Amino acid sequence: MNRISVPVRQLDPGLSLPHYAHAGDAGADLLSAEQFTLEPGERRLIGTGVALALPVGWVGLVHPRSGLAARHGVTVLNAPGTVDAGYRGELKVCLLNTDRDEAVHFERGDRIAQLILQRVDQAEFIPVEELDASDRGADGFGSTGR
Numbered sequence: 682m683n684r685i686s687v688p689v690r691q692l693d694p695g696l697s698l699p700h701y702a703h704a705g706d707a708g709a710d711l712l713s714a715e716q717f718t719l720e721p722g723e724r725r726l727i728g729t730g731v732a733l734a735l736p737v738g739w740v741g742l743v744h745p746r747s748g749l750a751a752r753h754g755v756t757v758l759n760a761p762g763t764v765d766a767g768y769r770g771e772l773k774v775c776l777l778n779t780d781r782d783e784a785v786h787f788e789r790g791d792r793i794a795q796l797i798l799q800r801v802d803q804a805e806f807i808p809v810e811e812l813d814a815s816d817r818g819a820d821g822f823g824s825t826g827r
């Protein structure tokens with residue numbers, strides 16, 4: 682598996698770096714820099730204690746962890762969060778507790794989300810009068826099977 686070098690600033694020296702749990706994993710776990718409790722229905726922006734310098738042509742995507750979702754109903758509200766290559770601030774995770782009844786407690790250092798790095802292109806948007814025809818045409822938003 683290809684590995685790109687990504688400079689990381691540890692804003693919170695007591696916290697480990699983002700970490701791939703297994704060889705070949707797509708997502709590197711992001712840790713919480715805080716201890717906090719998410720009440721039912723509550724959302725909260727959580728610091729991860731790291732800032733990155735992603736190479737231009739790459740994007741960081743902040744994905745939910747499936748275990749937190751399945752066990753506790755905790756997800757990333759804006760999933761997948763977009764980390765632009767030029768962003769030098771602290772990586773943050775907008776967590777949401779979708780459970781109606783149970784609060785969820787997190788300790789500092791708990792894994793709260795995962796960061797997936799992907800190559801990305803920009804488009805040059807070119808104004809035209811007509812778009813070329815396609816099989817789908819303008820059908821969308823649940824049009825298939827109707």
Ligand SMILES: O=c1ccn([C@H]2C[C@H](O)[C@@H](COP(=O)(O)OP(=O)(O)OP(=O)(O)O)O2)c(=O)[nH]1
Binds near residue numbers: 772
């Ligand atoms: O889950 C996320 C999503 C975003 N960001 C940071 C990096 C990203 O480059 C920046 C802006 O994100 P986005 O473009 O999604 O937010 P916006 O509401 O459009 O803000 P802006 O006007 O700053 O672009 O915020 C995070 O740390 N975590």
Ligand SMILES: [Mg+2]
């Ligand atoms: Mg933006």
